[in-house]
Amino acid sequence: MSKPDLHFNSLTIHGGQKPDPSTGAVMQPIFQTSTFAQAAPGEHQGYEYARSKNPTRSALEKSIASLEAAAHGLAFGSGLAAIDAVLKLLKPGDEVIASNDLYGGTYRLFTSTFKQFGIKFQFVDLGEDGALKGALNSDSKMLWIESPTNPMMNIVDIAAVAKEAKESGLVVVVDNTFASPYLQQPLNLGADIVMHSATKYLAGHSDVVLGLLATNSEVLAGRLAFIQNSSGAICGPMDAFLCLRGIKTLHLRMQRHCENGRALAEYLKEHPEVSAVYWPGFKNHPGHNVASAQMRDFGGMLSFRLKQDTKEEAVRFLRKLRVFTLAESLGGVESLAGHPASMTHASLPPEERAQLGISEGLIRLSVGVEDIRDLIADVSQALDNLKS
Numbered sequence: 001m002s003k004p005d006l007h008f009n010s011l012t013i014h015g016g017q018k019p020d021p022s023t024g025a026v027m028q029p030i031f032q033t034s035t036f037a038q039a040a041p042g043e044h045q046g047y048e049y050a051r052s053k054n055p056t057r058s059a060l061e062k063s064i065a066s067l068e069a070a071a072h073g074l075a076f077g078s079g080l081a082a083i084d085a086v087l088k089l090l091k092p093g094d095e096v097i098a099s100n101d102l103y104g105g106t107y108r109l110f111t112s113t114f115k116q117f118g119i120k121f122q123f124v125d126l127g128e129d130g131a132l133k134g135a136l137n138s139d140s141k142m143l144w145i146e147s148p149t150n151p152m153m154n155i156v157d158i159a160a161v162a163k164e165a166k167e168s169g170l171v172v173v174v175d176n177t178f179a180s181p182y183l184q185q186p187l188n189l190g191a192d193i194v195m196h197s198a199t200k201y202l203a204g205h206s207d208v209v210l211g212l213l214a215t216n217s218e219v220l221a222g223r224l225a226f227i228q229n230s231s232g233a234i235c236g237p238m239d240a241f242l243c244l245r246g247i248k249t250l251h252l253r254m255q256r257h258c259e260n261g262r263a264l265a266e267y268l269k270e271h272p273e274v275s276a277v278y279w280p281g282f283k284n285h286p287g288h289n290v291a292s293a294q295m296r297d298f299g300g301m302l303s304f305r306l307k308q309d310t311k312e313e314a315v316r317f318l319r320k321l322r323v324f325t326l327a328e329s330l331g332g333v334e335s336l337a338g339h340p341a342s343m344t345h346a347s348l349p350p351e352e353r354a355q356l357g358i359s360e361g362l363i364r365l366s367v368g369v370e371d372i373r374d375l376i377a378d379v380s381q382a383l384d385n386l387k388s
């Protein structure tokens with residue numbers, strides 16, 4: 001019996017999922033096998049060798065497709081492996097136009113690995129009027145968007161830039177890691193491919209590294225599946241299972257991440273030791289109107305600047321935290337704090353960091369789903385004790 005059309009909060013649980021036909025198992029089984037029996041050469045049940053296809057991975061691929069309102073999903077061993085597959089759609093001489101404040105690992109993959117194969121890159125401020133038009137040329141083949149960006153929480157008008165890029169024939173890709181499909185569905189805004197580091201909100205429990213792609217294009221899906229199989233950067237069945245299990249509570253977690261993010265942003269804004277808070281839910285955030293239109297809510301990521309804008313002050317603050325953990329990554333149930341200038345963005349030249357607003361006293365928070373009273377108390381005691 002086919003399922004009725006479901007709402008997002010039901011698709012997280014049921015999207016692309018059905019009880020295992022051989023046993024009735026309600027949860028997707030972990031098919032820990034590399035190969036599948038054939039009755040005669042080429043006569044099989046759709047699975048031959050697990051690099052090409054594995055039923056646990058297939059279930060996850062159907063799940064992300066349903067959450068991103070896509071026809072096709074693909075799963076990889078990490079977010080960067082998924083990005084690597086997308087870049088392999090290009091050939092030498094082709095150019096990618098990308099947001100100028102990309103995730104550091106994406107920037108490194110572009111400029112250290114793909115540059116040496118003759119792919120060209122231009123980094124522009126996609127929030128600036130006319131920036132994309134000024135960058136477009138006959139070699140431009142792909143537009144790479146992040147919104148909100150890391151760690152300054154800048155917002156790109158996805159529908160507007162996607163429209164402009166597609167008029168020039170570019171493939172439009174959105175890294176939707178920070179928002180998750182609960183908050184934002186880029187394919188519905190005109191993107192061709194949506195990419196996730198599922199390591200973050202989708203899996204949501206800081207226990208797996210995994211990447212996902214989704215698209216409505218038959219042609220792009222076919223080429224990406226070919227690259228997935230021929231390059232082989234797939235995820236294992238256990239990791240696919242963990243991600244599927246995490247996705248079942250995505251809507252519940254995101255709702256709480258958003259509530260806690262809002263409460264903490266508002267608390268920090270009033271604190272005398274804080275000079276600025278970057279969170280798109282504030283009416284005076286430059287991307288607020290676009291974020292309100294293209295996102296369901298404003299998420300659990302925020303950054304703030306300490307009044308005394310130095311590394312020493314940032315380290316003093318981070319050392320005093322007791323509930324927030326100082327760590328790379330984001331999007332898990334537990335709250336994390338980071339120092340972008342020395343952690344995620346350490347590889348950027350200092351002048352570029354300064355230009356983006358990533359000063360030494362900037363702190364990034366991934367607000368988790370704990371009791372908000374404990375999170376505010378933790379940040380409060382750390383800020384209040386900075387002088388001692």
Ligand SMILES: *Cc1c(COP(=O)(O)O)cnc(C)c1O
Pocket residue numbers: 078079080081103105106146150175177178196197198199200209210211
């Ligand atoms: C973490 C992250 C990536 C890379 O994903 P991995 O799973 O770590 O390989 C890409 N983009 C963004 C926005 C991320 O936060």
